Amino acid sequence: MSLAHESIDRLAAAxxxxxxxxxxxxxxxxxxxxxxxxxxxxxxxxxxPTRRLERWKGTSLAALESMDFVRVGGDVSDPETILAGDxxxxxxxxxxHSPGAVRAxxxxxxxxxxxxxxxxxxxxLTSSFLGKLSEAKTDGLAALHDxxxxxxxxxxxxxxxxxxRPLRIRSISTAASGDQPSASFPRLxxxxxxxxxxxxxxxxxxxxxxxxxxxxxxxxxxxxxARVEIVEVQSERQERIHxxxxxxxxxxxxxxxxxxxxxGDGLSRSELTVRLEESGASTRMRGFFLGRGRAHLDHFTTxxxxxxxxxxxxxxxxxxxxxxRGVFRGRVIIRPGAQKTDARQSNPNLLLSDRAAIDxxxxxxxxxxxxxxxxxxxxxxxxxxxxxxxxxxxIGEPEAKLLLTRAFASEIVEGIEEPTIREEVGxxxxxxxxxVVAKEEGxxx
Numbered sequence: 001m002s003l004a005h006e007s008i009d010r011l012a013a014a015x016x017x018x019x020x021x022x023x024x025x026x027x028x029x030x031x032x033x034x035x036x037x038x039x040x041x042x043x044x045x046x047x048x049p050t051r052r053l054e055r056w057k058g059t060s061l062a063a064l065e066s067m068d069f070v071r072v073g074g075d076v077s078d079p080e081t082i083l084a085g086d087x088x089x090x091x092x093x094x095x096x097h098s099p100g101a102v103r104a105x106x107x108x109x110x111x112x113x114x115x116x117x118x119x120x121x122x123x124x125l126t127s128s129f130l131g132k133l134s135e136a137k138t139d140g141l142a143a144l145h146d147x148x149x150x151x152x153x154x155x156x157x158x159x160x161x162x163x164x165r166p167l168r169i170r171s172i173s174t175a176a177s178g179d180q181p182s183a184s185f186p187r188l189x190x191x192x193x194x195x196x197x198x199x200x201x202x203x204x205x206x207x208x209x210x211x212x213x214x215x216x217x218x219x220x221x222x223x224x225x226a227r228v229e230i231v232e233v234q235s236e237r238q239e240r241i242h243x244x245x246x247x248x249x250x251x252x253x254x255x256x257x258x259x260x261x262x263x264g265d266g267l268s269r270s271e272l273t274v275r276l277e278e279s280g281a282s283t284r285m286r287g288f289f290l291g292r293g294r295a296h297l298d299h300f301t302t303x304x305x306x307x308x309x310x311x312x313x314x315x316x317x318x319x320x321x322x323x324x325r326g327v328f329r330g331r332v333i334i335r336p337g338a339q340k341t342d343a344r345q346s347n348p349n350l351l352l353s354d355r356a357a358i359d360x361x362x363x364x365x366x367x368x369x370x371x372x373x374x375x376x377x378x379x380x381x382x383x384x385x386x387x388x389x390x391x392x393x394x395i396g397e398p399e400a401k402l403l404l405t406r407a408f409a410s411e412i413v414e415g416i417e418e419p420t421i422r423e424e425v426g427x428x429x430x431x432x433x434x435x436v437v438a439k440e441e442g443x444x445x
Contacts, residue, residue: 011072011183012040012147019150022116025123035131039146046140058327058359059269059298064213064241067181072148087203088112091171094184095151109161110198112169115152126154129191133219133247135273141243145217149185157196157226166418167200171216172207173240179210188218192226192254199229199418201425204244206236218246222254224278229257231421233428238266238293245271253280259416260316261425262289262297263432269298276303276310287316288412288429291324291356292436298327303345305338312342317412318349319405320356321436330362332375338368345375350382350408352401352436405433 016036023029048065049056072094089112090097096114106112111122118126130152136143153169171186192198204214214236222228236242242264248256260270274283289297303312318326328347349358362375382404390400409429416422 008040008043008144008147011069012036015072015148015150019115023119025119028119028123028127031127031130035146039136039143042136042143043140043147046143049140055300055329058329059267059296061241063267067211067213069183069213070180071182072150072185087168087170089114089153089169091151091153091169091184091186093173093182094149094186096153107161107163107165109158109196110163110167111154111156112167113154113156115150115154118152118154122154122156125156125191126152126189129219129221130189131219133221133249134217134245135247139245141215142217142245145185145187145215145245148183149187149217152187152189155188155190155198155200157192157198159193159195161193161196161198163198166421167198169200169202171202171204171214173205173212173214173236174207179208181211181213183213183215185215185217188216190218190220190228190230192220192222192228194223195225196223197227199421200231201421202230202232204232204234204236204242206240209237209239212240214240214242216244218244220246220248220256222248222250222256224251225253226251227255227257229259229417231259231261231416231418231425232270233261233425234264234268234270235428236264236266236268238264238295240266242266242268243271244269246273248272248274248283250274250276250278250281250283252278255282257284257417258286259412259425260287260299261412261429262287262299263428265293265295267296269300271300273302274304274312275306276312277306279307279309281307282311283313284415285312285314285316286412286415288409289316289318289326290409290429290432290436291318291320291322291326293322293324295324296327297324300329302331303333303343305332305334305341305343308337308339308341310338310341313344315346315412317408318347318358319352319409319433319436320349320358321352323353323355325356326358326360328358328360328362328377330375332364332373334364334366334368334371334373336367339370341368341371341373343371343373347377349377349379350405351379352382352405402434406430409433
């Protein structure tokens with residue numbers, strides 16, 4: 001079986017009908033129909049990306065190509081369990097579910113709306129921004145998402161808003177063992193007006209053991225002086241393929257901080273594209289990926305310095321064990337006229353197993369002068385002298401390895417500004433690291 005165009009046509013028709021039934025605003029309905037049609041046409045022209053494409057050299061999507069989705073989305077079989085927690089909105093199979101009481105506590109100046117709610121409360125805002133950054137015309141997966149997504153989380157920050165607490169969104173994929181492949185396409189749109197500030201945690205996970213695909217597209221628009229921090233934690237099971245595509249556009253003096261933590265044990269790909277369009281715009285891009293089993297974790301980033309006096313600081317760290325594979329492709333572009341740019345890019349990696357591997361390629365493209373730019377990558381193992389130092393002081397080898405690996409990861413976790421999210425993510429990373437180090441130690445005995 002394969003991801004046949006006939007199946008996509010059938011699913012797209014069903015999704016399009018469901019979207020039209022819940023959207024009353026004519027202009028937004030027309031905009032969604034256009035995204036739907038153009039996405040379907042672009043996917044039919046491009047198909048699933050292959051390793052013949054430069055940006056996909058390190059990762060094969062043959063497993064996705066062989067899937068034949070029987071459905072997009074699905075009903076919630078156990079809503080009480082899945083929706084438990086304090087998320088402001090929860091995607092289940094790409095559809096939003098949320099008790100109204102949770103969002104009643106949102107800070108003043110903040111709106112988090114589903115697609116149906118956005119059609120009622122903010123149709124012009126939604127149609128003005130939705131689909132304006134994603135690259136459906138040149139990217140098969142973005143095109144597939146435009147054709148098949150059926151719901152949306154719109155996060156709108158009014159001018160000068162300070163949230164005072166983190167905003168939380170979850171995405172859960174559910175599939176029982178024995179189910180045929182399914183797909184979910186959650187979508188996030190963040191619009192921060194002048195001077196607004198917020199931290200947002202987006203968590204992706206899965207329930208069940210059936211194969212499937214999760215595609216998340218996020219578009220972020222920051223007006224002058226806005227500051228947004230997005231922390232994304234991906235921990236889907238090995239049976240699912242997970243692809244995240246994030247696009248951000250920054251106006252003058254805006255700042256976008258991205259923290260991507262890949263903790264799942266399947267095939268995942270995280271793409272991040274940041275456009276620094278006006279002077280004073282800046283971005284910090286942080287990533288941590290932890291490979292175990294036969295996981296394949298791919299990170300592809302692009303920072304586009306389009307204006308002078310812009311800054312980017314990027315660091316992705318990888319820890320790989322068992323038979324896992326890591327891929328990092330980081331591209332920094334400094335356009336003509338973008339003088340006084342300051343760009344840094346780094347990708348250090350630790351291999352805890354002789355069978356693990358990393359494919360890393362940081363890149364700089366500089367088309368002007370009077371800039372500061374650096375990039376680099378390292379691949380190594382835990383420092384033998386540091387291990388000896390710790391063991392000489394009575395610390396067992398597993399504990400010593402865990403301490404050193406945790407210190408390596410903490411450089412990324414500690415960069416999260418929002419303290420509540422930093423603590424939660426730190427605990428999740430420590431728990432997963434402890435499992436990995438203990439398993440590796442057991443395998444060596």
